[in-house]
Amino acid sequence: MIEQEITSVPIEEKMKESYLNYSLSVIISRALPDVRDGLKPVHRRILYATKKLGLIPNKPHKKSARIVGEVLGKYHPHGDAAVYDAMVRMAQYFSQRYKLIDGHGNFGSIDGDSAAAMRYTEARLAPLSEELLADIEKETINFVDNFDGSLQEPTVLPSRVPNLLVNGSSGIAVGMSTDIPPHNLKEVISALIQLLEDQDLTIEDLMEYIPGPDFPTGGKIIGNDEIKKAYRTGKGRITLRGKTKIEKRSRNCERIVITEIPYQLNKAKLIEEIANTIKKGKVDNVTNVRDESDQDGLRIVIELKSKANTEIILNRLYKYTSLQTTQRINMLALVDQQPEVMDLKTILQHFLDFRREVVTRRTEFELQKSKDRQHILLGLKEAIDNLDKVISIIRNSQKPSTAKKNLQDKLNVSKKQAAAILDMKLQRLVSLERKKITEELTELKEKIEALNSILNEKEVMDDLIKKELIEIKEEYGDERKTEIITDESKAELDESDLIKNEDIVLSFSYNKYLKRTTDIENIRAGKGDYITDIMTGTTRDDLLFFTNTGQVHILKTHKIPEHHGLSTGDPLSDYLKLPLDEEIVDILILTDETKEKYITIATEEGLIKKTVGKEYETTVSSIKAINLNEEDEVIGAKVTDGQQNLLLGTKGGQTIHFSEDSISDTGRNTKGSKGIDLAENDKVISFNLTANSNYVITATADGRATRTDINAYQIQNRNGKGLKTLTNDSYEVIDIITASKEDKLLFVTEEGQLEEAPVSEITETERVGRMYTQFKLDDDKIKEVIRLPQLNKTE
Incomplete structure (x- = not known):
């Protein structure tokens, strides 16, 4: 019988230890994004699994259930609903500033309608996601064992896109939460390029390129003092308002048309909220509220009575409904597996540091491959230059292993070169093929010199990073959707704004x-x-x-x-x-x-x-x-x-x-x-x-x-x-x-x-x-x- 030893442990110590372990697990493995690729583990695994399935932008869509199953079975042993919900959000134009999943089918609506079941919808990677996964096969990032040790998964994606700022992130961990708003890709990359050229730029300097968040649903940000505060401290609260226009209905009648609503606001609930506010008498002189949204865009129509004061009604809608909301900013993300609240410049600098690391590892990988290829070609050239000797060695050898050893000894080539010589086809002996080897060696020499300059000269590496960022900006950049009203006084509506x-x-x-x-x-x-x-x-x-x-x-x-x-x-x-x-x-x-x-x-x-x-x-x-x-x-x-x-x-x-x-x-x-x-x-x-x-x-x-x-x-x-x-x-x-x-x-x-x-x-x-x-x-x-x-x- 095996003797058992029972050790007494105070329950408060055990509870503290268990809670800390749980907290760290939630913080690192679930709730917070990484500052480098801006992704939480579930999103990273979805993109990686979709890539491994070959569902790239130029390939046909496949059932979402297939992707979810791949993620669950290989990398993320949690609930299928949680994985599917995360994937759905990555495909929604109103949730992501730049979509990472290209969805086919019903992926929900801005009215709060749920996506169809995963067995009905189909998906593949959106074009931008390929830039997050670019060069992953070139040993640019570290891989770790998956949950059962049977496969390897990436710890981070070698993203060329500053995804943390571009798509933002929100999440609740234990004792902390993150709320990073989305931004405009062109603006963020412009700021990154300027920071590459001048490390001494202040946050105020960077705000000339990034004036504020840019939400997928547009709207207006009222006042920029809180934006400045958030960019300086990592924390703030901005006022976000829907966009409206006034249309003439008749000579004395007008209508208010809402064309954009605040980020993450449910359109159907907003309409219901407006109707309830009218019923309670907080907004008067309204005859009808209806939803005219279609494939051309959002359109909520509020019909007004004759000679109604449109400005007062609008101000009351801002005051009493979610047509004007506040958006919390807390720029918290993982830095070296530790949660950290960062200012704007720090986040941008972390991304640039990560790009330097990725480019360095990619360059080292390509350099080694080039050197290996050069080594083989030098062996082949040596063999062609001593062709009669090579034929004699091979003819007089009893078996391939002996021929390989004899080639090493008599031609002074390496084991790999000897193997390549033995595998060389006779067609390589024609003059044209011999010329190709010489030309390839010349090209490889130039490439190796270029790769070495990237590794040894900071300016060359930064120019390469800048060039790749400009390519991303030109390929995927678009114009700002959210307008910024710098007048801070318009954020807070006092009672006089609601009175004719x-x-x-x-x-x-x-x-x-x-x-x-x-x-x-x-x-x-x-x-x-x-x-x-x-x-x-x-x-x-x-x-x-x-x-x-x-x-x-x-x-x-x-x-x-x-x-x-x-x-x-x-x-x-x-x-x-x-x-x-x-x-x-x-x-x-x-x-x-x-x-x-x-x-x-x-x-x-x-x-x-x-x-x-x-x-x-x-x-x-x-x-x-x-x-x-x-x-x-x-x-x-x-x-x-x-x-x-x-x-x-x-x-x-x-x-x-x-x-x-x-x-x-x-x-x-x-x-x-x-x-x-x-x-x-x-x-x-x-x-x-x-x-x-x-x-x-x-x-x-x-x-x-x-x-x-x-x-x-x-x-x-x-x-x-x-x-x-x-x-x-x-x-x-x-x-x-x-x-x-x-x-x-x-x-x-x-x-x-x-x-x-x-x-x-x-x-x-x-x-x-x-x-x-x-x-x-x-x-x-x-x-x-x-x-x-x-x-x-x-x-």
């Missing part, structure tokens, strides 16, 4: 109804309501709602539906949910013009600050406009241009009129400057711009009001105590407003009464003149006064 840009008019009422229309004549308030704000802008602008707490709530104007005719709009609560402690003090519209001006804010404690409008550009729904002291509140916000005069009014009846240019502009997250020096217990209650105003209106809680000429409030220095506007300090001032004679004011009472009064009917007095009663209120009080826009309709 049109002029709008917005109105806001006292009862907080918001309405959007295109015609100012359509603005009207509901019964018992008044329009308090009218703003003009576009559908790409933002509404800014400033609140007493210093916050600004942002509403995109395009999100407000357009209202027509007698509509009074929708409640603001449909669009904004304000916190209970916040109250709107002013509404501004952020237009392109406003962004170049200032937004100026005033607070109860007399602070005033201005900030460039651009700082209010944001993608969030709420931002801070000012840093407030604990007890302070915002009382107003206005758009200014740096040249305005500002008027602050206080609850104690003080006013200060000063120039805006005395305030320095600051960022949003600041407190601002002192506008008025307040008395104890006083606070600012109004903030006005005095341009285009004739009067200052002062109103009190008990219904009194006066109007005073604006010139009575002379310009002062900021941060002073200001001027009085009341004769009696006991009055409770509610508001101090600037207005013109044509304006109307809305007086609002604590009990909710709304009283409209023309400015012209308010008694005009001196600045500190007597206050006159405007309304008899009994037990009610005025709580606020609003200057109404001059267009104000009620029902």
Whole structure:
């Protein structure tokens, strides 16, 4: 009985060892391409097996099952489906930039249809594949035993084609993956030739010849910064977009036609995706989507409604469907059986180094064959020159072996030469044949010298490599299919790209109804309501709602539906949910013009600050406009241009009129400057711009009001105590407003009464003149006064 020894091994060590072995096997033997020929083992074996079957481009196709069986039985003992799927991809024009297998039959479609079963399809090598296999019989690469040791297979193909970049590669190994996009053959070879001539070229220099990937399905790459990053670091992410054109359907109708789609995108799924996006309302004004693709090319037609905005619809298709996708780049490949992420120049250099190795081995093989042939011919020449002696030696020899030895001894020839002399036919003795031997020797001498120069002179070898590359370029090169748009800004579509840009008019009422229309004549308030704000802008602008707490709530104007005719709009609560402690003090519209001006804010404690409008550009729904002291509140916000005069009014009846240019502009997250020096217990209650105003209106809680000429409030220095506007300090001032004679004011009472009064009917007095009663209120009080826009309709 054989004794058994059991050794205990910690399970974590055994698992680690087994996992590492598995990882290495997947990395080297399955998932990653070799930097030299750009092939994974399965693809290399398919091409080699097809070549061994004699299925070259000028021979008839044979059943795919025959090729798959050859690969499985001799080199690749895995599933037949995996081998066939790999072969199918090598034959698909939409998967490979340059096909390596010439397929005959149904090899699948860009709609995602599977290829027919391998028993139905036929295949052979594509012409380019012969360039990958060229010189394989000349000991240019190493062979190793196959899986069962019965045959030999190549470790790499002696490719003349820079296949790793030209056809790209993708694969997932253990803990790593590769995504190398395809490139244009002419461009890659042009870069290789330049690198052969100048080893000091930078990646930027090489990009003059290789501007970016070139996909078999065409399309557009948007922006080249990520291409540069990927070529410098080996990693990046590019934005890829389908190609479209606009066709006129009738005088007012157009159609969008998609002629190319992003790489590896399923056409049928894209059409389904577009249809679903239309159903969900993300893309509108579309009447029909259909596939008109045929043998002439891809054609997806999107019919649009009359006067639809084609640019907006296209942008929405890019945003919400796979018509625009991102393509990951990770240029990882095997270098000396080790995975390595490489930049563009490194990959090109590895290929050139490999070509030098292949050419060196091929040249050494041809040199040895030439020398062997020369050696034989020299023996034959020696025999012909000593023909009588040779005949005598052969005639006097008892057997061939003796004749061979005697020839070696008496003619001073080698064993191989002696054998060749014995095998020489008598016809070689005629003068013409003797001349051929002499000429062949001369040719061989020249060939040997040429081969030696290739091996001994780097310039000669590089010229030969360059010549062969140019031949490949001229034979198989084609024009670029993928367009590169260098404008990086077009890669990311923001919300404005998805919105039709049109002029709008917005109105806001006292009862907080918001309405959007295109015609100012359509603005009207509901019964018992008044329009308090009218703003003009576009559908790409933002509404800014400033609140007493210093916050600004942002509403995109395009999100407000357009209202027509007698509509009074929708409640603001449909669009904004304000916190209970916040109250709107002013509404501004952020237009392109406003962004170049200032937004100026005033607070109860007399602070005033201005900030460039651009700082209010944001993608969030709420931002801070000012840093407030604990007890302070915002009382107003206005758009200014740096040249305005500002008027602050206080609850104690003080006013200060000063120039805006005395305030320095600051960022949003600041407190601002002192506008008025307040008395104890006083606070600012109004903030006005005095341009285009004739009067200052002062109103009190008990219904009194006066109007005073604006010139009575002379310009002062900021941060002073200001001027009085009341004769009696006991009055409770509610508001101090600037207005013109044509304006109307809305007086609002604590009990909710709304009283409209023309400015012209308010008694005009001196600045500190007597206050006159405007309304008899009994037990009610005025709580606020609003200057109404001059267009104000009620029902």
